[in-house]
Amino acid sequence: MAETTGQIDIFEMFAEVAADDQARHEKIHGVPSLFASTTRGPAARLAEFHAWQSTWGNFDSYRTSHALIPGTCEPSQPTATCQPTSLWAGLHCSCTWTLREKTCHCVGGNLHRAACTGCDWEGENRADSDEAVCDALDHAHPGWLDDLAIEIPDRPHEKTARWSTKVTATIGDRPQGWPVITRRAEGHVGNRCVPDRSPWGGYDVAAAVARAHLDRQHRSTHLKTTPTKGSR
Structure with missing residues (x-):
């Protein structure tokens, strides 16, 4: 333990006590x-x-x-x-x-x-992270899957003003944070949901991901409404 002009460094002493206590907690x-x-x-x-x-x-x-x-x-x-x-x-x-x-x-x-x-x-x-993003979109922006019927071409490598204007003209204006659903080109590097890539500052969701999420919703609804054996 270091000493300054013959005195014990009280702060260093406290640090050593805290370290000993942490080590004891880890061990137990x-x-x-x-x-x-x-x-x-x-x-x-x-x-x-x-x-x-x-x-x-x-x-x-x-x-x-x-x-x-x-x-x-x-x-x-x-x-x-x-x-x-x-x-x-x-x-x-x-x-x-x-x-x-x-x-x-x-x-x-x-x-x-x-x-x-x-x-x-x-x-x-x-x-899967994309499933989680779709769940979050259901919460924050109900009805976002309605845009799945509108084909939006694969986005450019960088979000551009021209592309954003074209998307808005195609599907109309949307609230802040609304996602865009894009048709990714064949051979695209991936279908990951990308934040801050829609014209409204929301996620860019691949159409394949959105369709899979919609299918899961339909299956979940079917299971909830189908009577189980012996429930009648």
Whole structure:
């Protein structure tokens, strides 16, 4: 422990005590998981995750914390109205150093969940980020799938004013944050939902993704309305 002009550095002493307490907590309990946190809202979840990092460190923090947070490119700042975003959590095993001798119950892989930057609503857990985005669009912009019937050509590499004007002229004006559904060209690098690429600052959703989401809705509705055996 360092001394300054013959005196003990009280701040360094406190830091050492805190480090010892943290090491003891790690050894007994393992590093705490944020997956079951009751915190809601993208910004609040990010703040909680950053607080976790300040205590337990940045190394492998996404996997170790299992925190549900917005993806790197997903919207996270609070908005005055409901706007869609998606969260993800890394559920890969980190037991090799967090749980020591305890039995591993890790799920593995990534999990995704719809969220809203305007309120604390969150959707169901999904295996795919695009499913989560579509769930969030259902919440923030009901009726967005009605635009699926209008064919919008594949967007240019960069969103341009000319393309935005053409899209607006084709389907009409829409509220702030409304998505655009585009027909991706054959051989396109992917169908990922891209934020801030519609003329209204919303997601660009591939038509194939939107159709798959609509099909899931129809199947879900059918299952809910079909009587089960013995229910009559």
